[in-house]
Amino acid sequence: MTQIDAQKLGALAQTDRTGGATEGEAVFRVDDLSVSYSGNVALRGVSLDIFKNSVTAFIGPSGAVRARSSAASTG
Amino acid sequence: MNDLVPGAAVEGTVLYHGQNLYAGSVDPVEVRRRIGMVFQKPNPFPKSIYDNIAFGPRVLGLKDDLDGRVERALRSAALWDEIRDRLKDNALGLSGGQQQRLCIARALAVEPDVILMDEPASALDPISTTRIEDLMHELKDRYTIVIVTHNMQQAARVADRTAFFSVEVQDDGSRRNGILVEYDVTSKIFTNPSDQRTEDYVTGRFG
Numbered sequence: 545m546t547q548i549d550a551q552k553l554g555a556l557a558q559t560d561r562t563g564g565a566t567e568g569e570a571v572f573r574v575d576d577l578s579v580s581y582s583g584n585v586a587l588r589g590v591s592l593d594i595f596k597n598s599v600t601a602f603i604g605p606s607g608a609v610r611a612r613s614s615a616a617s618t619g
Numbered sequence: 620m621n622d623l624v625p626g627a628a629v630e631g632t633v634l635y636h637g638q639n640l641y642a643g644s645v646d647p648v649e650v651r652r653r654i655g656m657v658f659q660k661p662n663p664f665p666k667s668i669y670d671n672i673a674f675g676p677r678v679l680g681l682k683d684d685l686d687g688r689v690e691r692a693l694r695s696a697a698l699w700d701e702i703r704d705r706l707k708d709n710a711l712g713l714s715g716g717q718q719q720r721l722c723i724a725r726a727l728a729v730e731p732d733v734i735l736m737d738e739p740a741s742a743l744d745p746i747s748t749t750r751i752e753d754l755m756h757e758l759k760d761r762y763t764i765v766i767v768t769h770n771m772q773q774a775a776r777v778a779d780r781t782a783f784f785s786v787e788v789q790d791d792g793s794r795r796n797g798i799l800v801e802y803d804v805t806s807k808i809f810t811n812p813s814d815q816r817t818e819d820y821v822t823g824r825f826g
Binding site for chain 2: 561580591592594
């Protein structure tokens with residue numbers, strides 16, 4: 545792993561997988577999810593919980609990234 | 620859905636109420652009944668309004684009180700009062716905003732647990748967008764909602780929590796892949812994010 549990658553992962557490690565939730569029932573628990581297509585990694589190392597009776601938004605610059613993560617959630 | 624893409628591979632786990640969605644024993648039909656989807660572009664079936672809503676329940680054999688089920692779904696999607704006298708009309712005759720609420724009603728008709736919305740208002744005018752956003756506020760009492768959106772203001776208005784994804788470019792520039800940068804309560808993401816990349820995005824410096 546390169547130094548830059550390690551720095552990025554360090555930043556990721558600071559992100560709370562619960563999204564700041566202090567209570568609530570997790571409907572989804574996503575752990576270290578990676579999605580690849582024909583060996584090309586599209587999404588890497590996603591861990592987060594999604595809580596019942598809440599609205600959770602996925603934002604970001606690339607539609608594909610977010611669409612793929614939601615598609616992965618639907619199996 | 621990734622199952623349909625040749626060469627797609629998933630690593631890691633997605634637990635849904637504690638059950639691994641990628642375990643071989645999971646019934647995809649049951650998963651899709653519990654997790655409804657609404658897409659960017661309204662996609663009603665070329666059928667009557669009634670038959671659009673009744674389609675899922677009929678497939679699943681939920682035929683008791685079908686009229687009541689159709690009405691409840693349309694009421695939940697804030698569409699009933701507008702179309703109650705037009706249930707036999709073709710759904711393709713509805714406006715774009717009405718079509719999208721019809722698609723939400725169609726998702727609700729099979730009583731899902733989760734609703735995934737992929738850019739549900741990006742093809743709609745501002746008034747229709749407001750109606751969809753109001754609907755999300757109402758529906759979250761009964762459902763868990765995940766919305767993918769390009770519209771940061773929309774995320775700020777509707778979401779309790781926001782996950783910011785970005786693109787990571789490998790050192791040689793040959794590969795780009797998505798990563799989760801930051802996940803927090805929505806107000807923190809937009810006013811006091813922990814990560815510089817999040818701040819750059821939400822303040823419009825890139826993207």
